[in-house]
Amino acid sequence: xxxxxxxxxxxxxxxxxxxxxxxxxxxxxxxxxxxxxxxxxxxxxxxxxxxxxxxxxxxxxxxxxxxxxxxxxxxxxxxxxxxxxxxxxxxxxxxxxxxxxxxxxxxxxxxxxxxxxxxxxxxxxxxxxxxxxxxxxxxxxxxxxxxxxxxxxxxxxxxxxxxxxxxxxxxxxxxxxxxxx
Amino acid sequence: xxxxxxxxxxxxxxxxxxxxxxxxxxxxxxxxxxxxxxxxxxxxxxxxxxxxxxxxxxxxxxxxxxxxxxxxxxxxxxxxxxxxxxxxxxxxxxxxxxxxxxxxxxxxxxxxxxxxxxxxxxxxxxxxxxxxxxxxxxxxxxxxxxxxxxxxxxxxxxxxxxxxxxxxxxxxxxxxxxxxxxxxxxxxxxxxxxxxxxxxxxxxxxxxxxxxxxxxx
Numbered sequence: 001x002x003x004x005x006x007x008x009x010x011x012x013x014x015x016x017x018x019x020x021x022x023x024x025x026x027x028x029x030x031x032x033x034x035x036x037x038x039x040x041x042x043x044x045x046x047x048x049x050x051x052x053x054x055x056x057x058x059x060x061x062x063x064x065x066x067x068x069x070x071x072x073x074x075x076x077x078x079x080x081x082x083x084x085x086x087x088x089x090x091x092x093x094x095x096x097x098x099x100x101x102x103x104x105x106x107x108x109x110x111x112x113x114x115x116x117x118x119x120x121x122x123x124x125x126x127x128x129x130x131x132x133x134x135x136x137x138x139x140x141x142x143x144x145x146x147x148x149x150x151x152x153x154x155x156x157x158x159x160x161x162x163x164x165x166x167x168x169x170x171x172x173x174x175x176x177x178x179x180x181x
Numbered sequence: 182x183x184x185x186x187x188x189x190x191x192x193x194x195x196x197x198x199x200x201x202x203x204x205x206x207x208x209x210x211x212x213x214x215x216x217x218x219x220x221x222x223x224x225x226x227x228x229x230x231x232x233x234x235x236x237x238x239x240x241x242x243x244x245x246x247x248x249x250x251x252x253x254x255x256x257x258x259x260x261x262x263x264x265x266x267x268x269x270x271x272x273x274x275x276x277x278x279x280x281x282x283x284x285x286x287x288x289x290x291x292x293x294x295x296x297x298x299x300x301x302x303x304x305x306x307x308x309x310x311x312x313x314x315x316x317x318x319x320x321x322x323x324x325x326x327x328x329x330x331x332x333x334x335x336x337x338x339x340x341x342x343x344x345x346x347x348x349x350x351x352x353x354x355x356x357x358x359x360x361x362x363x364x365x366x367x368x369x370x371x372x373x374x375x376x377x378x379x380x381x382x383x384x385x386x387x388x389x390x391x392x393x394x395x396x397x398x
Contacts, residue, residue, distance in 0.1 A: 078232030
């Protein structure tokens with residue numbers, strides 16, 4: 001298991017939310033992620049009241065859409081990030097968010113446990129790599145993700161540690177090819 | 182799929198993952214990813230970065246009763262996200278995200294003639310960048326043009342070639358101030374492209390410069 005002492009197995013909590021509609025599991029996910037989502041939204045320019053409202057929206061969506069979460073395709077933190085990002089675009093920028101067409105992943109079956117584990121490990125490794133970045137590079141990445149940099153500023157920025165991120169990308173490609181077979 | 186040669190750049194994928202792109206650029210990105218598994222996987226990785234940052238974000242205390250309020254919201258509000266889009270009709274060149282803006286039917290798009298057989302249709306998006314569909318008859322040469330801002334051109338049908346290579350279905354050309362090009366649509370099939378730009382194009386010929394405000398390109 002990746003960092004068994006540090007990281008709770010959020011995918012297992014999501015399974016309990018999805019299959020058992022387990023409110024205690026939902027409470028645990030809420031206690032960990034909701035204050036972080038609020039911090040993330042306020043860093044991205046949301047007011048206190050807007051952030052509070054968005055957090056409830058994100059967590060309600062997590063409950064309703066738990067059946068769409070696939071732990072072999074995304075970590076729980078990744079999935080929650082995409083929900084929070086979309087609510088932020090909706091609330092702060094009042095824009096539509098075009099999403100890619102979903103690909104057919106075949107008949108719904110239990111996610112492969114090897115894939116789930118590999119993905120959790122890769123995500124933990126990426127998190128460690130990001131945490132170890134020099135302060136300057138880390139701030140740049142954060143500014144890009146808190147929507148403080150425009151795309152042209154991101155393109156012009158040579159200090160972005162793309163190498164750190166891209167070393168992981170190869171693995172993601174391999175996993176996707178494997179999943180499509 | 183699998184033959185796509187021209188892909189999204191890292192900055193555009195980061196901008197899309199972060200949710201900071203103008204709507205028109207987001208639509209071009211989402212449409213390309215609908216056709217390109219490589220860029221879909223790269224997006225997944227950039228979103229994983231977002232998840233790591235969220236997980237590492239300094240928590241802000243919630244208002245008292247926030248958890249109960251969320252449970253109440255769950256009980257009283259059904260899932261409000263829109264239903265999945267209708268399944269693709271046969272032989273539309275438009276992937277699902279684009280169909281939400283242009284419909285499934287190429288013939289039903291509200292094309293406007295621009296001279297030389299070229300047609301375009303503007304699609305409405307939020308300000309920040311503009312979006313249009315281009316219909317270029319097979320074998321047609323487009324006017325030589327440069328750019329003031331960023332221009333993304335995604336091929337949906339047919340193919341064109343220019344100084345940067347050949348672009349067929351799914352390929353995306355990303356041009357900025359440094360790029361001057363004279364695209365030529367291939368013989369055989371009319372070329373349909375989705376294009377987004379955050380500045381008006383700049384043509385090099387005097388006639389086109391005069392015509393530009395009227396053409397709205």
